[in-house]
Amino acid sequence: MEISFECTQCGRCCHDLRLTLSVAEARVWAGRGHWVDLLVEGWPWPETYNADGDPDDPASQWRLATSFPVTVGDVPFRVNVRLVARHEGACPYLLPDMRCGNYDARPRICRIYPLESRPFEAMVPARRLCPPEAWGEGLPVLERDGLAADPQAASILAAHRAAMIEDVAVKERLVRVMGWAETAMAGEGLAVCEVAPAVLLEALDVAERGAPEAPLAWRIVTNRESTRAMLADLDCPARLVAAGYGFLGSFSDLG
Numbered sequence: 001m002e003i004s005f006e007c008t009q010c011g012r013c014c015h016d017l018r019l020t021l022s023v024a025e026a027r028v029w030a031g032r033g034h035w036v037d038l039l040v041e042g043w044p045w046p047e048t049y050n051a052d053g054d055p056d057d058p059a060s061q062w063r064l065a066t067s068f069p070v071t072v073g074d075v076p077f078r079v080n081v082r083l084v085a086r087h088e089g090a091c092p093y094l095l096p097d098m099r100c101g102n103y104d105a106r107p108r109i110c111r112i113y114p115l116e117s118r119p120f121e122a123m124v125p126a127r128r129l130c131p132p133e134a135w136g137e138g139l140p141v142l143e144r145d146g147l148a149a150d151p152q153a154a155s156i157l158a159a160h161r162a163a164m165i166e167d168v169a170v171k172e173r174l175v176r177v178m179g180w181a182e183t184a185m186a187g188e189g190l191a192v193c194e195v196a197p198a199v200l201l202e203a204l205d206v207a208e209r210g211a212p213e214a215p216l217a218w219r220i221v222t223n224r225e226s227t228r229a230m231l232a233d234l235d236c237p238a239r240l241v242a243a244g245y246g247f248l249g250s251f252s253d254l255g
Helices: 023-031 058-065 108-112 151-166 168-178 197-209 225-233
Strands: 002-004 015-021 036-044 068-072 075-090 141-144 182-185 189-193 219-222 238-240 247-249
Touching: 015 023, 015 036, 015 108, 023 036, 023 075, 023 197, 036 168, 058 075, 068 168, 075 168, 108 151, 151 168, 168 197, 219 225, 225 238
Parallel strands: 036 182, 182 219, 219 238
Antiparallel strands: 002 141, 015 075, 036 075, 036 189, 068 075, 182 189, 189 247
């Protein structure tokens, strides 16, 4: 199966987004005074579950590789922390003619779009921001049999995925340095930690040298009362919040 695509320079993918960055890319972004948020989600990971995940499930293997273990109350979880470039409206590097003013130094996530960054998920054109005329026969082949057709794009995609795995240890130390210990339930939303660029850079400096050894007292944030009540029955600390800047909900707030 082939998917053909050619960028129309519409600029849709350069507005109102959160772009997943590596630690090195986050340093560059924050170093230029731009905001980088932490987005956090977690999966219950009981001891009865295979510690190595399901070897036949690519999603399970990816979650395992890109997360670290924590305990919420007495419940074991695995937590994924993403560093994301946040910009409301146009990207600060977007030029009036919709070209990128940071093209040669843009993050890998921009270089691979509209390819899917997660190895377990198929790229679906209808879910991308690109207009219909960006897709169709006669255009360059973007993806063939689920793999990037262009060798350079494939190499960048592989490097992006490798960084998501290699950065896990630094991210685990980063949240301990910052004292951040809130996660959303995966599938329900994302807990958001907003941190000023200079503060993030200082915390990354400390995290890359080491971090406090004391474990954090993790808790779940949710905008669904049914989830909070279920967790309370498990003596699992949880906090009910409304969807907004501090919590990106996958569902409407429910009492």
